[in-house]
Amino acid sequence: MKYPQLYQQFSQWTNIPTDQWSMFESKLMERIFSKGEYFLQAGDKVLEFGIILNGIFRLYYTDKNGKEHIKTFRKNGDLLGAYAEMLMNIPSRTYIQAMESSKIILINKDDFYPFYTKHVCWQILGRIAAERHFLSKEQREFEFLQLDVIERYQKFCDEFDCLIGKIPQHQIASYLGVTPVALSRVLSRSRKVK
Amino acid sequence: MKYPQLYQQFSQWTNIPTDQWSMFESKLMERIFSKGEYFLQAGDKVLEFGIILNGIFRLYYTDKNGKEHIKTFRKNGDLLGAYAEMLMNIPSRTYIQAMESSKIILINKDDFYPFYTKHVCWQILGRIAAERHFLSKEQREFEFLQLDVIERYQKFCDEFDCLIGKIPQHQIASYLGVTPVALSRVLSRSRKVK
């Protein structure tokens, strides 16, 4: 078994027969991304997805004015890819960029899909992955509807604590849906209060 | 077959053997909701979910100040329930209220879950339901990050066209993440431009 850690992670969700796992592992590839390198850019065909062994990536898109909007960050153990575009079978609208030297496991979409019909465990994993993606977006919707900037920042610190310091503040601002100037003001205000 | 229309809808996603379908149908119940009646309120145990035959529901939660925030609206053919809370197995944080007289099909969560192990088609349906829920949230995230109020309003009109006139404008404002006053101003401004 090449990736016992990954097997552990998947086995949390459902039992995977060892023969299924070894077939799956045979399709996996490793790849290193250096800081700043892109896993995917807007317009690219979505041919594969990954699982992060170590490192940090940011996912963002650009609007009609060329401004970047950060959707989320991904770290150890997270799935990596343009998930929505893969489901819709359209070219990527998302840029996915390594924020530090990162190591990931890759699998081709076309190598993975056949597993769905080989064993029910892959359907279960697919369902749980979708459910977890949904839950994180539901949480984000909650934050946009109910929380102001400073509260959203605090939530960000809770969720991505290990990333503070590794992510420039203006990118956190973009994730929170405000400008770097606005976030800086808010943080400065909250420091004065304390 | 009691609900051929529902069978049709599910069959779009995957083939369902007739014996599976009749077992499934035997668990279904019908229920009518009159205007204003609640399918679910915050604090309720999430015991069941539904599929809307006809009518409109709104899903919202309240914040610490008692203000309502509308998450979405649901109409014919949509799944109805506190999906996130069901996945997390926690009490509902969501209020689900009929906006007009509505008819739905109900199934108990505990009656449905066993189907996951009876046939793979239910896993596939579960996965696709989760994927579709995810995609709609991803779309909503896009709108919050990239669009201003008037653009979000236009998107709303595209997505829920049949509901315009049936939904009070202040509830649309809540869905868009602004106050009724702000939405009214924005619409009045955009009317003048034309």
Added chain:
DNA sequence: TTTAGTCATTAACCAGTGTTAATGATGGTA
């Protein structure tokens, strides 16, 4: 018909944000 309730609109005021620009700090590179 009268009354009460819901809702959209508008005005006035204020807090917060976007924008632009200037400043200073930091870190990497020639």
Added chain:
DNA sequence: TACCATCATTAACACTGGTTAATGACTAAA
């Protein structure tokens, strides 16, 4: 060292959105 790029901070200004309150339209109930 000097130079460059990146980034956080702050100021000034315009504008948007939140809040409150008043008004009028409409509907349903008494």
